[in-house]
Amino acid sequence: MTVSSSGTDALRLEGITKRFGPVTALDDVSLSVRPGEIHALVGENGAGKSTLMAVASGALEPEEGTVRFFGEALSADPGETRERGLAIVRQEPSLMPDLTVAENIHIGLPKHLRPSVGALREFVRSKLASWHDDTGIDPDARIESLLPEKRFIVEIVKAIASQPRLLVLDEPTEHLTGRDVVRLFEVVRELAASGCAVVYISHRIREVRQIAERISVLRNGRAVGTRDATNLSEDEIITMIVGRRVERPFPPKRAKDVHSERIFELHGVSGPGFRDVVMRVDRGEIVGLAGIDGHGQRELMRALAGQKPIEGRVNVAERFVSIRSPRDSRKAGIRFVPGDRHREGLLPGLSVRENFSLRSIEKDTRGGLINAGAEKRRARTELARLEVKMAGIEAPISSLSGGNAQKVVLTSVLAGDPKVLLLDEPTQGVDVGARAEIYQVMRAAADEGMSQIVCSSDRAELVGLCDRIYVFSRGEIVAELTGDEVNDEAIAQAMMTATNARAHTAALGGKLAKLGSSDWAPFWMLVAAMLILGSVAGWVNPFFLSERSLVNLMVMTATLAMVAYGQQLLMLTGGIDLSVGPLMGLCAVVGSFFLSGDPWLMPSLGYAAIIAVAAMVGAVNFLLVGPLKLHPMVATLATYMAVQAVSLLLRPVPAGMTDFDVLDTIGYRMGAIPATFIIAVIAAIVLDIFLLRSGKGIRWRAFGSNAEAARVAGVTPLVMQFAAYVGCSVLTALAAIMMIEQVAIGDPRAGLGYTLTSIAAVVIGGTSLMGGRGLFLGALLGAGFISLVNSAATFLQLDSAWQNYLLGGLIIAAVAFYSYSRSKAVSA
Numbered sequence: 001m002t003v004s005s006s007g008t009d010a011l012r013l014e015g016i017t018k019r020f021g022p023v024t025a026l027d028d029v030s031l032s033v034r035p036g037e038i039h040a041l042v043g044e045n046g047a048g049k050s051t052l053m054a055v056a057s058g059a060l061e062p063e064e065g066t067v068r069f070f071g072e073a074l075s076a077d078p079g080e081t082r083e084r085g086l087a088i089v090r091q092e093p094s095l096m097p098d099l100t101v102a103e104n105i106h107i108g109l110p111k112h113l114r115p116s117v118g119a120l121r122e123f124v125r126s127k128l129a130s131w132h133d134d135t136g137i138d139p140d141a142r143i144e145s146l147l148p149e150k151r152f153i154v155e156i157v158k159a160i161a162s163q164p165r166l167l168v169l170d171e172p173t174e175h176l177t178g179r180d181v182v183r184l185f186e187v188v189r190e191l192a193a194s195g196c197a198v199v200y201i202s203h204r205i206r207e208v209r210q211i212a213e214r215i216s217v218l219r220n221g222r223a224v225g226t227r228d229a230t231n232l233s234e235d236e237i238i239t240m241i242v243g244r245r246v247e248r249p250f251p252p253k254r255a256k257d258v259h260s261e262r263i264f265e266l267h268g269v270s271g272p273g274f275r276d277v278v279m280r281v282d283r284g285e286i287v288g289l290a291g292i293d294g295h296g297q298r299e300l301m302r303a304l305a306g307q308k309p310i311e312g313r314v315n316v317a318e319r320f321v322s323i324r325s326p327r328d329s330r331k332a333g334i335r336f337v338p339g340d341r342h343r344e345g346l347l348p349g350l351s352v353r354e355n356f357s358l359r360s361i362e363k364d365t366r367g368g369l370i371n372a373g374a375e376k377r378r379a380r381t382e383l384a385r386l387e388v389k390m391a392g393i394e395a396p397i398s399s400l401s402g403g404n405a406q407k408v409v410l411t412s413v414l415a416g417d418p419k420v421l422l423l424d425e426p427t428q429g430v431d432v433g434a435r436a437e438i439y440q441v442m443r444a445a446a447d448e449g450m451s452q453i454v455c456s457s458d459r460a461e462l463v464g465l466c467d468r469i470y471v472f473s474r475g476e477i478v479a480e481l482t483g484d485e486v487n488d489e490a491i492a493q494a495m496m497t498a499t500n501a502r503a504h505t506a507a508l509g510g511k512l513a514k515l516g517s518s519d520w521a522p523f524w525m526l527v528a529a530m531l532i533l534g535s536v537a538g539w540v541n542p543f544f545l546s547e548r549s550l551v552n553l554m555v556m557t558a559t560l561a562m563v564a565y566g567q568q569l570l571m572l573t574g575g576i577d578l579s580v581g582p583l584m585g586l587c588a589v590v591g592s593f594f595l596s597g598d599p600w601l602m603p604s605l606g607y608a609a610i611i612a613v614a615a616m617v618g619a620v621n622f623l624l625v626g627p628l629k630l631h632p633m634v635a636t637l638a639t640y641m642a643v644q645a646v647s648l649l650l651r652p653v654p655a656g657m658t659d660f661d662v663l664d665t666i667g668y669r670m671g672a673i674p675a676t677f678i679i680a681v682i683a684a685i686v687l688d689i690f691l692l693r694s695g696k697g698i699r700w701r702a703f704g705s706n707a708e709a710a711r712v713a714g715v716t717p718l719v720m721q722f723a724a725y726v727g728c729s730v731l732t733a734l735a736a737i738m739m740i741e742q743v744a745i746g747d748p749r750a751g752l753g754y755t756l757t758s759i760a761a762v763v764i765g766g767t768s769l770m771g772g773r774g775l776f777l778g779a780l781l782g783a784g785f786i787s788l789v790n791s792a793a794t795f796l797q798l799d800s801a802w803q804n805y806l807l808g809g810l811i812i813a814a815v816a817f818y819s820y821s822r823s824k825a826v827s828a
């Protein structure tokens, strides 16, 4: 199907075919969108809407077909399409969790619109303010600490700030609260009036009719047609989407005179965001929790799932249960279907089958072993009930469309036969047809006796589905609606008393979490720990504080810090290099041939040879990890061995004394302070400024935080990896030159210990092993701390085993502390 239009189309897709293995996601689809038009794209889950827009934005390359943007052909390069004015707000925000709001917006803008890093905060503040004057979003907050709806606002603000000529919104209102939906509609209309074309993807037909001028429908990867929205009724749109008439979506409610057995009771239950809640749910009843978002209903649900602290009396089947953890909640027969399926509902690395069976695997287990056949049969049967569209049960869960993934989560939770089911936004991102199926499944489960509590921002859903509704305001229940009272007006009336209660609690929790999770927390902790350890060692043995001992400490610190910077450069991008230790040795060996004081050889030639050899090793590591896609651990373990072998070939035994002039040069002191130490400190400061205050630094961290999102934002992975691996090796070479002053001979084993200590220094310094965050000053302090522990242990006459116990214990303590404070920040 092709829809032609007069003049140049903003977007013109012709004959697009896209396959994922055996799945044909798009089959010869054509679509045109005019400038200044709001064009809705609708269809069932898995119809191909997101894939079509991924093709349009250059994130996916189609097998066949062309993409034209304002008349010009577009290549499959998301960076280029963005530069040319195409902005896309995805179903799941493509943000980097470790970066701040401001940094995410910076990296998402076309180059010509990016403000300088110094002006970034104010720029972002004004952009957020133009969305709403009280978004409650701090430009310096890390994305991972934001609630899902706030992340979505950041994503939308980012897209608008890019001054798009075409804006694609993929299910934008699924995560937004009422106020933000109203604002979104205003903004979309303003943009369209200014000539921007808007593609609006949604399952909420009412909204689509409200906002769109034309509607295009996709079904099973094929275009069904494009129609003028003004003349279409809701029923007609639904019929186009599903291909048949859909009957009333909500199944009949529970008969009123049904015998009531209390299954779930709350008496005076309080927790963060709600207080003194008294409620009950009978057997087979579906109870809704309504209220403006942030007024306690969702917080109560999370607390009942064991995710937040809770006080008061909770009874399940007339027995008191104490809920202190998700495990307690499960043991009591309570199950939770989370709203944020990507963060809490799915295990992205596993198959559809595994995601289904993980919550009820005991059903297929005999004598501790899983009966694979039974598990598969059960997965197939249950998933077929909700008509989950997938290539097969062994397909990776990440290959499913958003709505189908939601169906898998729901089916998986239901398979655990809960007594009480908590559902947060059960039909988020689910199409009209499947919505009706989900309601049927929920009602059927209720008819079999399962009690359910539903939280939904869609009031029509609550009214259509629930037998009873509790309305929340300011953390308390303000109304209980039953029978005929369960209607939209009654809910709205009860909600009128609402104020902004959550904003305050979230702000307070947010501040505390921010303090603990700040990048500077490791820095201050290490300074304090070093002062304590140094004082104790100096008190027990005054020689520890002598000039000689302190100079030695600085020299050791500088050497270790330099390798650690290399390691850190890599870890920030999510990589690691195990070969740095042997490379230090190889550099010492290479140096021993050039730095011997031979009048024919200048020392500068020696330094150049060391750096060149190291850069070559870095390039090999890059080739293995980048183009050949080996895991960094495996790749650099292989180079570890190869490099060590080369060193031993060149110098089977340590030999080649270094010239004294060279040693003097490397060991040069400025007053009492070794030049190497000053270099290490300056290097940390310069690298941190690069990291925090330059666009390249932001992209560096972005890549480590979320490689795919960074790629979509225009970062080229191979360039990043090349710079990281070669950079790491070159820094290791500089460290090796510093080490030469200490060993003064071509010893192939001299640097071996640096592999582990460099990783330890980076980890103790607060860098995340997952990539995306950490400071070089942290690595410097980590290196200082390790050198201090080693040196203090010597002065305190502790044997070398103690050095290892101390270091091991400290690494575990540091990692535990950082993970704890970061998880606090996330849940705040």
Ligand SMILES: Nc1ncnc2c1ncn2[C@@H]1O[C@H](COP(=O)(O)OP(=O)(O)OP(=O)(O)O)[C@@H](O)[C@H]1O
Pocket: 020, 023, 024, 025, 043, 044, 045, 046, 047, 048, 049, 050, 051, 052, 091, 389, 390, 391, 398, 399, 400, 401, 402, 403, 404, 429, 431
């Ligand atoms: N990376 C992938 N690998 C394999 N299959 C995929 C991948 N991405 C999408 N698909 C498949 O392509 C089809 C279209 O998916 P798409 O996400 O475009 O649907 P959608 O219309 O956006 O659905 P929803 O409304 O549920 O988001 C689905 O069958 C999906 O399983």
